[in-house]
Amino acid sequence: MPCFETAPTRSGERVSDRAFRVLGAMRSMGPGTHSLNAIVGRSELSRSTVQRIMQSALREGLITQMGHGRYALSLVREGRPGAVDVRSASPETRQDMHSLRESLGMTICLHAALLVDIPLQTCIEWCRGPQGAPVEVSPGTVRPLTVDAVGRVILAHLGNGCDPDDLRRVRARGYSVTVGPTSDHLMVAAPLLQGDVPIGALSVIGRREDCESRIPAFVAPLRDACASVAARLSRHR
Incomplete structure (x- = not known):
């Protein structure tokens, strides 16, 4: 050997x-x-x-x-009661992502929460904005929950993390904003929830100089898209 x-x-x-x-x-x-x-x-x-x-x-x-x-x-979460398979986006979800991209002019990513012993996140699909998107969040990438806004909104609904007060604020707001996935980008993310369980997230990603002043305008349409996607996933369980 x-x-x-x-x-x-x-x-x-x-x-x-x-x-x-x-x-x-x-x-x-x-x-x-x-x-x-x-x-x-x-x-x-x-x-x-x-x-x-x-x-x-x-x-x-x-x-x-x-x-x-x-x-x-195998990005299938087997044996977990009530789990929802979000390995791929349905045509309706792709349309939601496309509409969000057209409205905001930024890259939109769909992420799945991998709720294993050490929870992780993976990008399932993206709808790239006019300026492109960093490869660090390209479909198929697997990342820790501690690195960006997507991980923070998932952690906030898992009830754990290194800064409980901060994560409680994220949960109360319903979204998170961080630098990333590279230093010249910002990410705004909102969770996809089944009841109180985070199954993933949608994120808006853009260059800092293009989106920093527009973050408040991103939040409502992003959360509306998350609610639409989560409701659709529930119907197909």
Whole structure:
């Protein structure tokens, strides 16, 4: 069996960061199945760390084991009562996103919450604005919840996080604004909810100089679009 040299755990790296590295490694290798050895090598984590993360991901349905020692990403949240599959956008949801883009002149992204042991987010689909959009939020990317407005609105409805008072304010407002996904962009996000459970979010992304003064005008149409998408998902459960 081939052996791979692995880098030591990076100083200050959190458990969620290591899980992101494993999922990111699998995504970067493309569709299909991948061996555990290949995932270990690409993630640069120890074999034992990768195995622990893979077991959690298997248990929650985030990845699928395909035969002996081979794994594939599976963005289906199985075995969670009441879960809604938001792996792809319906034609009606795409139309909502297109209308929002035409109204606001910004990129609109649909995100799914991956409610596994270490909750994550993934971009499902985007409707790019006239100035384009950063690849950091392109469809298929998997990101921690701690990095941007999408993660904050999901965390606010999970009832956890490092700053409960701040997240309570996000929940009360119904949206969040952060710099990102790059330093010259802003992101405004509102949650997609099934009851009180966050299943994802919609976000508006634009260059800071183009949207900073317009954020108040983004909020109402963004929240209206979220309500429309969430209601449609409920009808198709």
